[in-house]
Amino acid sequence: METEWPPLSPLQTGLKGRCPQCGQGHMFNGFLTLKPHCEVCGLDYAFADPADGPAFFVICFACVPSVLLGVWLEVQYSVPLWVHLLVTGPFMLATCIPPLRPLKGWLVASQFFYKAEEGKLARLP
Numbered sequence: 001m002e003t004e005w006p007p008l009s010p011l012q013t014g015l016k017g018r019c020p021q022c023g024q025g026h027m028f029n030g031f032l033t034l035k036p037h038c039e040v041c042g043l044d045y046a047f048a049d050p051a052d053g054p055a056f057f058v059i060c061f062a063c064v065p066s067v068l069l070g071v072w073l074e075v076q077y078s079v080p081l082w083v084h085l086l087v088t089g090p091f092m093l094a095t096c097i098p099p100l101r102p103l104k105g106w107l108v109a110s111q112f113f114y115k116a117e118e119g120k121l122a123r124l125p
């Protein structure tokens, strides 16, 4: 018997790391590793392939504040290298690592919600 699940917002389920089908089970097994399936509804996560999507978004958007901080420190104060290692480096880690998991969850949930998959050629009979 197959249970009907109401459509859930990929943003709400994905950002929390919840199953995109039932919204109750957990999507992750560790920090970024996906579970093989949902422990509540049994949804197989084999469809999920966000590839480099989370890293792309982090590189494009989350790195900007740390680059601006490093450039500002260098241009304004001409700080030595050790200041960048102690200030800019940890700031970069703090702005880039935490968004990876919610972004991956959101991309996987969106992939499920919009039934996105690899493109296939349609052949005429």
Ligand SMILES: [Zn+2]
Pocket: 019, 020, 021, 022, 023, 024, 025, 038, 039, 040, 041, 042, 043
């Ligand atoms: Zn589930």
